[in-house]
Amino acid sequence: MQSTAIDLFAGLGGWSTGARMAGINVLWAANHWPEAVKWHAENHPTTAHICQDLHQADWTDVPKHDLLLASPCCQGHSKARGKTSGNPQHDASRSTAWSVISAIEFHRPPFAIVENVAEFLGWALYPAWLSAMNALGYQVAEHVIDCADLGVPQNRIRLFLVCTKSKSPLHLRLEKLEHVSATSFIDLTAGNWSPVEKPGRAAATLARITSGRAAYGEQFVFSYYGNTKSGRSLLRPIGTITTRDRWAIVNGDKMRMLTAAETLAAMSFPPETKTPNNHRLTVHMAGNAVPPVAAARIIEAALKAA
Known part of the structure; x- marks a missing residue:
């Protein structure tokens, strides 16, 4: 039974x-x-x-x-x-x-x-x-x-x-x-990228990116807020997913936040999981x-x- x-x-x-x-x-x-x-x-x-x-x-x-x-x-x-x-x-x-x-x-x-x-x-x-x-x-x-x-x-x-x-x-x-790396779910061809050197980019963000580049080269993730001052290798699992956008991806001179689909995958939800057509709401529910x-x-x- x-x-x-x-x-x-x-x-x-x-x-x-x-x-x-x-x-x-x-x-x-x-x-x-x-x-x-x-x-x-x-x-x-x-x-x-x-x-x-x-x-x-x-x-x-x-x-x-x-x-x-x-x-x-x-x-x-x-x-x-x-x-x-x-x-x-x-x-x-x-x-x-x-x-x-x-x-x-x-x-x-x-x-x-x-x-x-x-x-x-x-x-x-x-x-x-x-x-x-x-x-x-x-x-x-x-x-x-x-x-x-x-x-x-x-x-x-x-x-x-x-x-x-x-x-x-x-x-x-x-x-x-064995740990599963962030490369298992991050799609570098997806999402909305913007220049790292975009006008108005916060100094703290740029400092994190500079530290991340020094440690991991041109591709890595970093925490957009919190106490982390550097980046994180894509060959590791990503850090803790929270209820709001936290992790940004750097690819050369461009960057973006995780997509909703990547956030769900980082949480190990199956790809067929149904979610609202609302990024913030999906991230909030996934992070909880x-x-x-x-x-x-x-x-x-x-x-x-x-």
Whole structure:
């Protein structure tokens, strides 16, 4: 019999797509954002969908399942939150993790896998969240993983909590794969290029490009914002994809940002993934997602170890 799953905070569908790759039937998916629900449904038409704040979810309406997948909002934990860390909206985003507890309390699935940024482990209420999982009979194995080690062409360090009804935590044996380079998805013939020496180009950008050229020659990528002061070789996985355009490609005397298609590929979404005809919206949804290839590898390892 095929295993079944539900997907909380489903977004564009990284977990659901990875589950499908692993042979799992995703029965139900939820998100509070109508646009995300719309595009998740486009890519997973046989899955039941609900657009709702999961704090108010009625778990009696959710089908029984073998595996709960969840990516509670990470902005309240991530270092990328910056000066907004004291914003009440971020406190509310942290509280979304309690919806996982609520769902598990009702359904008691054999497995749950929760993804977040590694900083989730430093949340003041994480010990209480962990105690709640233990009180429900679950052991929690903490895995901090670079998704590049699982075959995603991106260095993306994330936390995966494998929650099982077992006597001890289920620590996965994940094969470390050869890294996939950025050249696997970057198309130098695509996109809208502009001159590097374009009038008005920020001095900080030009300084990054100068450093990148010195290290990597005429073709490389660099972070358009953040603390990185140099470039990055195309022979490595790209750095972390975020919810807004971050990575620029330099090719000789021209440059451009990643296209939406390249961003999706960097996240390991299949090329047939349906997205809105809106670059900013697609990048936002992709940057919030779990890389499907990493999701599939983790689900497969969890089921094998059970």
